[in-house]
Amino acid sequence: PPHSIVAIHGLNGHREASFTADNGVLWLRDLLPEAFPSARILTCGYDARTRGPNRSQQTTSDMSVNFVANLSGFRLSNRTNDRPLIFIAHSFGGIILKNVGGTIQ
Numbered sequence: 001p002p003h004s005i006v007a008i009h010g011l012n013g014h015r016e017a018s019f020t021a022d023n024g025v026l027w028l029r030d031l032l033p034e035a036f037p038s039a040r041i042l043t044c045g046y047d048a049r050t051r052g053p054n055r056s057q058q059t060t061s062d063m064s065v066n067f068v069a070n071l072s073g074f075r076l077s078n079r080t081n082d083r084p085l086i087f088i089a090h091s092f093g094g095i096i097l098k099n100v101g102g103t104i105q
Contacts, residue, residue: 002038004083006071008046010091015045018090028088040080044071048092064099 007028009018020026028041046063047056058066075081089097 001083002040003036003086004040004042004075004080005032005036005086005088007041007043007088008067008090008093008096009043009048010093011048011050013048013090013093015043019043039086040083042071042074046096060095060099064096067096068100 005028007015007019009015016026019028025031028043032041033039044067046067047058049055072081075083087097
């Protein structure tokens, strides 16, 4: 079956801006589909602000639980939960991914 590729940004990142080059190329959207034409490419955002008065109050555990719930719910509602997953995790996104272990449906 085709794969789903899921990108998770790091601290103070953004689900699109973190994967966009200075020239405006969002490589997940603009380049990756050429290499994996049958893959569904997703980005997952979370509140990653660590500075200022509006910084996130979520714990790592909260972020991990929300990530699993959102991704699993999306996959079930779109009937794509049979697709193998490939993850691209940047910085703190890797810690979130490590925390979820094998719990994604």
